[in-house]
Amino acid sequence: MPEVPPSRTAVQAPTAPERGGRTTAGPAPANYAAHLAAKALREGWGQRPAFHTPERSWTHGEVHALAASAASVLAGQGVRPGDRILIAMGDGIAWVTAFLGAARLGAVAVPVNPDLIPEEHAFMADDCRARLVVADERLIDRFDRRAALTGERLMRLAASAPSGPAAEVTGDTPLYAQYTSGTTGTPKAALHRHADPLLYQRAAGDGVVGVRPDDVTLSISKLFFAYGLGNALVFPLFSGSSAVLLPHRPAPAEIAEAVARHGVTLLYGVPSAYANMAAECPPAAFSSVRLAVSAGESLSTALGARTRELLGAPVLDQLGSTEVGHAFCSNTAWRNEPGTIGRPLPGYEIVLRDESGAPVAQGRGEIWVRGASVMAEYLGRPEQTSLALRGGWLRTGDLAEHVDGGALKHCGRNDDMEMVGGITVSPLEIERVLAEHPAVSEVAVAVIADEHGARKLRAFVVPGREADPAELENELIALARRRLAAYKVPRSVELRPRLPRTPTGKLRRFAVREGRW
Structure with missing residues (x-):
């Protein structure tokens, strides 16, 4: 591989400063779920709300107790450490319980979009070799060849089950596998480890928005999506804050109502969601929002301005990927440069390269990124893994160029x-x-x-x-x-x-x- 010269094509972000309240610094996590439970106990978050669902709110203490009990339930279903558990549910407390229960048990959670067609669900269940499926009631018949639980039954069993011990794992033990969006071909499952969520919490939770215990998050992007998983599960549980979980994809009016009802302070969405909100929603509903984040696609300068006017708050454009786990390049609450995707976040290094892999000093190039949360592999796909991972670098397929001052401007994708x-x-x-x-x-x-x-x-x-x-x-x-x-x-x-x-x-x-x- 060509060497990277010491130029602005390789930009290393500074160490994350202590901003916006208490940091998550501490011992590196072993078992992700056990680490979160211990942190909540140590910080005194037990009675603080963690999730708001249409039925009720759930405290951090309740969430971690349910996860410990769910580990026993999953073990009773024959799941062992290293087995895969496919999760096909709308966002809600059952989703959270299944994911954290799998983590505590040492199994590998595989969250998928519940709105896929039956053939796509069947493909993913076979592709990841799911030992158990936890799904919405309406979907359970799709998995009749496999052991399956409805989310409702998992919750019912967990309510009376004993707490299961946390599996002994290392930070490199597989935690979850998340499918790519499939915009360019067959979806692939990017495998992440128990240590990864803490890494992108520090980079994007602390380093982008400075998430605080009194924040209330609404992520329009759902939990099965890498962006939504970080926004609505990882960041709230690491920070003692809370998130609003809606089981379906909300319409603009529903978003506005949820923001007003729960006093949402952090709003996450994709550009198309913000465009729909700007066209249909009144600004008054968003008076509680202190920051909004956009990802998934480039945010045009014009739409960014309309969204800022609607929300009365800064809108931070960023770039991330399923393979990295969350954002690796972003504007932040302290440095926002509209029209760009900002700069590399703490813990990540970015290089722009041409088609031959040589660094690009000026002009447009493909983004290559490296950092500790980059996936271990595409599950069961060694050839595609070797094409994406090169000497510790991930080829993202995203194109960018530097603008004056050093920030990056997104220029689409290679296949666009x-x-x-x-x-x-x-x-x-x-x-x-x-x-x-x-x-x-x-x-x-x-x-x-x-x-x-x-x-x-x-x-x-x-x-x-x-x-x-x-x-x-x-x-x-x-x-x-x-x-x-x-x-x-x-x-x-x-x-x-x-x-x-x-x-x-x-x-x-x-x-x-x-x-x-």
Whole structure:
């Protein structure tokens, strides 16, 4: 591998300062669940709320007691240390109990999206070789060939079960495996260890938002998603704070209601969620929010401004991945540079490289990252693991360039690029310009074949308010002509009620290219 020269292509973040309250510094965790329980006891968090669900609130003490009992229940179902437990449930206390119970037992939790189709659930259960499935009642029949429990039954059994002892593990023992979003192909399960959550708590919980015991979190992104797992499970349990858990994907009005009812202070979402909120929600509902974070896709400068105006709070754009566990590059509460994804977080090093793997001193390059929370492997996929992990570095597939001052600007992904007249074009650059129009809520650009088979750029636009299609098309093309080179100007604009997205909110570029959804 080429050596990295001492230049700004390799940026090491400073050690996390002690900001925003008590830090999580202490002995390195062994068993993740036991470490959290001991910390809650030591810090006196037993009676503090940890999770707010539609039924009731649950304290830190109750959560850790349930996890200890759930470990006994899972062991009674034949689960042993190292076995995989597939979790297919909406967010709620049963999800938390299953995950922490698996951790305490020394098993490997495998959280998956409950809204997948039966074939996708069957694939994941087979792919990870699940010993047990814990699922919502409506899904349980999908796993009839496997041992399975409903979340409701797990909770019922845990209520009367004895506390199970914590398995003796090391920080490198597998803790959970989380599937990638599948935007570019078959999902792969990134395997993480018991030590990893503390690492990205220090980087993104402490280092980005300075999470405090009095914070209330709402993560629109769900727990099965790496982003949501950190936001709504890891950060609250490590900090003594609380999180609102909603079992389904909430509509904008539901988000606003939950924020107002619980006094949410930290809001996490993806750009499309913020776009919908800005179009539909009143600002008054968000008066309690002190910080918002955006991830999953690049946040355009225009949408960031609309979101800040809605929330009356800073919006921090960041970049993370399932393979790293959470964010590794971010703006922070103390240093926010809109239009960028910020700088490397404490504990992570970033290098921009070209297609040959050589460092890029100037201009655009692929982000390679290394840090202690980078996955151990893709579960059962050694060839794909070796392609992603190179000498301790993870190839992310994300493209970026440095801006003045050293922050990074996200430039899309390797597989997002379009070819126009033999010239490679980033659709993200065009989308950022079109998103500045006040009538645009969301936009995606792709090369589409016209009725004659000629391939031309087309912009698919979700309007943020009622707009005349012909007028909006003319205005957007005129805007693009003023701001972009001629070959980057879309030849047509098509209004759509929505864009094709994954369950985690990421744009399905391949579907946009087909023009049909």
